[in-house]
Amino acid sequence: MSILVNVNSKVVVQGITGREGGNHARAMKAFGTQVVAGVTPGKGGQDFEGTPVYNSVAEAVEKQGANVSIIFVPPAGAADAVLEAAHASVPLIVLITEGVPTVDMMKAVQEVKGLNERNLQGGGAGIRLIGGNCPGLVSSGEAKVGIMPNSIYADKGRIGLISRSGTLTYEAGKLLQLAGLGTSTTVGIGGDPVIGTTFADVLPLFEADPDTDAIVVIGEIGGADEEAAAEYIAAHMNKPVVAFISGRSAPAGKRMGHAGAIIMGNVGTPESKLAAFAAAGVPVADTMPEIVELVRKALNK
């Protein structure tokens, strides 16, 4: 088992005829993911290497039963692509696109949350957005809906991984793989200031997943998502959680790469995050390799 995506996930790729969309659709298929459809407005009726292409997500849902969407649409159209999928009631929407205007994301995230509520109240499965500017997610050995390298996630393990950073996700995954622990599901939530899903949203899923024994949270400076995660862990989690925080030596007021990673006033400092994790009893690794040690220690308790 795993969370969010598995062998039964039927994926539609929004922007499948673009370069990125095409490359990653191919890689996802190679991983074993069921890529059932692509969407490119105006190219409906074509096919992408055997996968049918539709003009709209609604059509892909109707014709192919797609229940996960991954979006590679360029920034200017990315938020609209999210809303298209959400209004087509796709339960899981993964936005890979980097560089989406923040205001677009604010509006899209708010609307998706509203649709999610309404969907749940109507007895639906809910509607969840992951990202943007994220590497997507992968349930090792089952299905990948993302852009991470396939090799790291070939075999099922029992450690859940949630990360704000792209490359560090792979780095941590690789370390856990080499250590023989492996990952159950890896969720890259993205580093942008406004994203669809936060640490605290994913943690309960891992807590409930019988095939996850421990969770690694890879945070970074900026914002208070790690603090919120620590609070959630202290209140609700029984499984062990190990954390890592990147950018601990970054100076205040300087934006590190994406707008999320910036210390402003007292908000987002590594000290605040370390204190929150300490208060929640979550060990924080000083280096990436230490993550593995801390996970081992936590599992042996």
Added chain:
Amino acid sequence: MSILVNVNSKVVVQGITGREGGNHARAMKAFGTQVVAGVTPGKGGQDFEGTPVYNSVAEAVEKQGANVSIIFVPPAGAADAVLEAAHASVPLIVLITEGVPTVDMMKAVQEVKGLNERNLQGGGAGIRLIGGNCPGLVSSGEAKVGIMPNSIYADKGRIGLISRSGTLTYEAGKLLQLAGLGTSTTVGIGGDPVIGTTFADVLPLFEADPDTDAIVVIGEIGGADEEAAAEYIAAHMNKPVVAFISGRSAPAGKRMGHAGAIIMGNVGTPESKLAAFAAAGVPVADTMPEIVELVRKALNK
């Protein structure tokens, strides 16, 4: 008994320090309505003829337990006044103001409906907007939250009245009063193209009201509210309903006073409305006085 407003209604008047707001606050008090507060931003702390004035609706709700709001704010601020009341969870909001931009009303009505849904799901009493550009509502002999002449509604009767037109509401009320039938509650829903409450929204309230024996619906040309009402009546109403339609001789394509009253293409024609009422078994009065005859006939069945 009655619907929507009664002796227990605690009314806040938004715009009480304006000319219209002041005059009608006075008239409502004279009717016997509990006017518990006024709101005029910047004039909080003052009082209007003994009624305390607050800076915000939230404050009026908190301090005086207001549960009905009536709005006399000028057009440019009217939709904002509605949203203020709705976000303060006032269950009944009556917008008297005439001349509110239609786009403002579209946005406000949509948002109030959303808040209403959320409020109901949270176990609340819901949030209802009546109007704008309406005369408000009155439960005869109990409480008036509107601008209609007091004298017509002094004594309780057993006929419910719903009207798109202001003056025709009074005209019909007067006729019913003179005929000795009288009105239970009168609801002026307003003639603007976008309004908070329609005939079909009010009808079920009258159907459920033990003190209403029959209902008079005063419609006019334009839109399809009367058709929707007829449909509702046919499907759900057991109490007799009598209708009147004004503007039956108005030419197509000409806007009669307010933007609601216009026949466009096949939509909004008197023929369509007459046919709908006929199909629902609702007698339609040819003249105002005939309303009384038809009500009598219906009650004697």
Added chain:
Amino acid sequence: MKLHEYQGKELLRQFGVAVQDGKVAYTPDEVRDIAREYGQAVVVKAQVHVGGRGKAGGVKFSPTIEKAYENAEKILGMDIKGLTVGKVLVTKAVDIDAGVEYYVGMIVDRNVQSYTLMACAEGGMEIEELAAERPEAIIRHRVDPVTGLRPYEAREVAIKAGFKGNLNKIADMMVRMSNAALARDAVLVEINPLFIDADGTPLALDTKFEIDDNAMYRHKDLLDWRETAAEHPLEVEAAKYGFAYVKLDEGNVGVLGNGAGIVMTSLDVVNRAGAKPANFLDIGGGAKAEIVYNAVKLVSKDPDVKAIFINIFGGITRADEVAKGVIQALEEGILTKPVRMRIAGTAEDEAKALLAEVNSPLIQMYPDMFQAAEAAAKDANSAGQMNAGSNSA
């Protein structure tokens, strides 16, 4: 407020909609100069606030400069439904055979409490006709007034309507039209025909644009566009007084009352009494003597009006105030036509006393609206017969 084609195009252009550009001209010479400048076939289009100008001969294809001049001579100064054409828009002609014509529009729709977007693959026709004859050909879609139309919705509508062309460009154009409608408080925006060329690129060939009068306070930059000359003079005067006034064709009874509903019902009652209402006039609430005076003055100016029916109901309105306004008009010699009125309100006795004092056959009060309307109808119809009689004499 209705906009001319060229004004509506200007607004759409501000929001990035591709429109078939043109220049406004007031004389045939100017039209010739524009046609020469364009150096190709042009279309000369009357700019008047009235529908059906094409059928009336107000839109003419002009393959040569000479033809453009000729057509301008014909169109400028022509009368279309009572309005004189004072200016024309000269646009480059488009080779219609090199593309397809569609319809898109947005309208305030009380049934969905928002805008409805309409799209139809059968462009060029009047949408009213199409709606009446082939309603299923029109795709309708509610537009969220807070978010506006979104590209994905626009694409869906374009697909359903059967539009052929570059789907993203067409959707983008529809989104821009929606943005213009919301930002400019449109009651109605139409792009008809929407031309889609062989490359699939959309272009607005003609447009209708009407702005919500209630929202004009936030479009002060457009106030210059209001042209009193292009409207009925009585409508211009009514607007000055803040009255809702509509001139009705072939009427003989002037109608005024307080409230849209009561005036509409008054029209019905006049009809029922065998006459024809000449206008709709809502004087609004709180009828003071001066307001009534102005209203009577206005209606009296209409040569079609042979008698006036006043129908006032108000718990607050004082009947004597209404009477005073009418009497003032009589005393100033403005009132020359019979006024038949019903005033339900306070101080009816005082009103009667005032009328008894002036004791003019021109002013009569009746206990209900039917009697008043019947009297007015009778007066108007007999005045008409007298006129007819004198004409035949």
Added chain:
Amino acid sequence: MKLHEYQGKELLRQFGVAVQDGKVAYTPDEVRDIAREYGQAVVVKAQVHVGGRGKAGGVKFSPTIEKAYENAEKILGMDIKGLTVGKVLVTKAVDIDAGVEYYVGMIVDRNVQSYTLMACAEGGMEIEELAAERPEAIIRHRVDPVTGLRPYEAREVAIKAGFKGNLNKIADMMVRMSNAALARDAVLVEINPLFIDADGTPLALDTKFEIDDNAMYRHKDLLDWRETAAEHPLEVEAAKYGFAYVKLDEGNVGVLGNGAGIVMTSLDVVNRAGAKPANFLDIGGGAKAEIVYNAVKLVSKDPDVKAIFINIFGGITRADEVAKGVIQALEEGILTKPVRMRIAGTAEDEAKALLAEVNSPLIQMYPDMFQAAEAAAKDANSAGQMNAGSNSA
């Protein structure tokens, strides 16, 4: 994109916010002319993209024309945190005693996934200081990104913050600021101080405005405002390549990697190894030889950099591509500082073979990031000592 005060004011003015107007000047003579034109006390304000210009002496009250000239001479050309002041804004001075100074601002807030409006009755201070010292004095309110701030919300915030003045005017100003933020994709808008005069009318005396770089494609009209001269030259060059680059103070190791997270962690690792990172450089995904070449070229230009630490992780990235980029820089004579790198990816053996071929001590590959960072730190620190030594000789 950070805007100058005068640019931010221009944007706010476009949305109807009342701002303290002024004129931009590039020479003391121009400042004198403006002061003369205003005929009253003025303030001369340095226009540089850096905080704390007031404390640095970049803002000067000038009661006379002569004083304005003198102050302009002092401010123009002065250095504020490494940036040369090339222009000043001259505004009319306001009699601060005749009113009150407040703070209002809007910022992208990841904790509420929208904008947070901040208001504080203690204006004039830097909000960061205030937030640190008296957080309870700041009223915070989430702004709905779809509807924007509504007047009733603005009034509520103003009341809670304890603003004194005309409540409706103050709320209106805040709504307009919110409209500007949303329409112009602000990351941050501040009006500080917000001056409220004795009549209760608000006026923006100073403003900060920063626009989301991701949204610049829809603000092409503002592209002219981007001033490369006002930014660090290496940041300008980095932007050209599409790199995310941040110059860090007092560093000696150039750091580059693929992804913000891995670069931040690289900074941490350099610190841990006892050196100081001189920059943050994210080259993004899919590191091809040319990209790596450009990145190495860029970092090499920084005189603070004594050694370069490259940290690449990619399942898709090919190690040999990275090696090729570095080797190209070496062969072109651009690379003069030691490069210590860790490349996790495919084709590691090919990379090693390429490096063995050039066999330069300047380029070394390490099996993990710690070893690479430590080597870079050692090289950088010893280079520093050599320099220190040569300086002391």
